[in-house]
Amino acid sequence: MSSILKSFALLSDATRVRILALLRHEELSVAELQEILALGQSNISAQLARLKTAGFVTDRRSGKNRLYQLQPPRPKDQETHDHLLALLDAATQELHEAKHDLTALKLVRRKRANTARSYFDALAGKFGRQYIPGRSWKALGETLLHFVPPLVIADLGAGEGVVSQMLAQHAKQVIAVDNSEKMVAYGASLAQEHGFANLDYRLGDIEDPPIADGTVDVALFSQALHHASRPEQALAAARRILKPGGRVIVLDLLRHSFEKARLLYADVWLGFSEVEIHEMLERAGFEKIEIRLVDREPKSPHFQTLLAVALKP
Numbered sequence: 001m002s003s004i005l006k007s008f009a010l011l012s013d014a015t016r017v018r019i020l021a022l023l024r025h026e027e028l029s030v031a032e033l034q035e036i037l038a039l040g041q042s043n044i045s046a047q048l049a050r051l052k053t054a055g056f057v058t059d060r061r062s063g064k065n066r067l068y069q070l071q072p073p074r075p076k077d078q079e080t081h082d083h084l085l086a087l088l089d090a091a092t093q094e095l096h097e098a099k100h101d102l103t104a105l106k107l108v109r110r111k112r113a114n115t116a117r118s119y120f121d122a123l124a125g126k127f128g129r130q131y132i133p134g135r136s137w138k139a140l141g142e143t144l145l146h147f148v149p150p151l152v153i154a155d156l157g158a159g160e161g162v163v164s165q166m167l168a169q170h171a172k173q174v175i176a177v178d179n180s181e182k183m184v185a186y187g188a189s190l191a192q193e194h195g196f197a198n199l200d201y202r203l204g205d206i207e208d209p210p211i212a213d214g215t216v217d218v219a220l221f222s223q224a225l226h227h228a229s230r231p232e233q234a235l236a237a238a239r240r241i242l243k244p245g246g247r248v249i250v251l252d253l254l255r256h257s258f259e260k261a262r263l264l265y266a267d268v269w270l271g272f273s274e275v276e277i278h279e280m281l282e283r284a285g286f287e288k289i290e291i292r293l294v295d296r297e298p299k300s301p302h303f304q305t306l307l308a309v310a311l312k313p
Contacts, residue, residue, distance in 0.1 A: 008087070010054055015039065016047050017091045018101055020070065023057060024088070026105060027069040036104040056084075103282075104275045107291060138166075145170045151217035154241060156206040156234070157224025161187035161199070168199040175216065176201045177209045207233040211241040219248045226252055226269040235284040242312040248286060250277060254293060254304035277308045286310035 011017055018037060022028060028036075033044050048068055051057045058071045092098045150172040155164040158176035160183050168174045168191070178184050181203060188201040204210040206221070207230055219238035228234040238248045253271030261267040272280075274291045281289050288311040295305040 011091050021092045023070045027067045029065040032108050107274050153218045154216045155220050163222050168196040173198045177204045179205050214243050216241050217246050221250045232280050239284050246312045248310050250308040254306050258301040281310045287313050
């Protein structure tokens with residue numbers, strides 16, 4: 001009976017419920033729990049210590065980290081353990097943060113799976129710092145575009161269309177949408193000057209682009225989504241114009257606290273967290289969502305860039 005009473009006492013705290021619910025799915029470090037729960041290290045460590053003392057969790061050393069998991073039950077305690085899990089399920093269903101936590105857990109798992117990429121990230125961080133004749137990001141981009149099949153691409157929030165013009169060299173058609181008349185006029189004149197007959201500039205809002213339903217293969221937001229008043233509406237519009245099996249690509253800033261960006265760059269949103277982008281894409285009806293950080297600027301305020309790719313089923 002004392003174990004049941006202890007369970008009730010420990011599950012009376014929402015943070016402990018969230019921690020136990022996560023550890024039921026995955027062995028996690030304090031740093032990973034911080035990332036998922038968006039809570040301070042001292043708070044999480046204190047809760048883990050209490051749960052460990054009570055025999056609810058156990059830990060092990062893994063390199064520099066200590067990983068926590070649910071304490072597996074002894075045979076004689078199996079019934080009590082089952083009661084605990086049932087109680088945990090009931091408590092979790094009452095917490096609106098639980099779904100958010102599971103989405104964040106997916107991202108943590110994906111980061112673990114991609115640790116090998118850190119080697120290549122380190123190389124990418126050095127790319128361009130030393131001068132080597134003929135090597136540039138533009139040259140690399142042009143090379144990689146040759147491997148892309150001819151697609152219909154919507155560049156949403158295209159600006160003057162630097163990306164659109166690069167894509168137009170290999171795409172079947174590029175539709176560049178922007179809400180600035182001057183940007184559209186300038187981009188259209190450049191397209192005509194460079195002979196891009198497959199590059200179509202259109203004046204419109206990325207939340208309701210002037211593109212027919214189900215007509216494009218790729219919808220691209222390149223540093224455009226944080227300018228949208230309603231980014232979820234923009235993603236829903238992207239899904240509308242995509243063909244079944246089409247993909248949306250979002251290249252945007254990771255959430256930051258540089259408030260001056262609102263004045264300097266007319267930013268509506270100070271970037272987005274990986275979880276926010278994932279949840280917005282899910283709500284818009286996209287599947288097979290992949291998100292990762294692809295760049296961090298060396299100079300303050302150290303803007304970071306995230307890349308998200310998702311499929312329209």
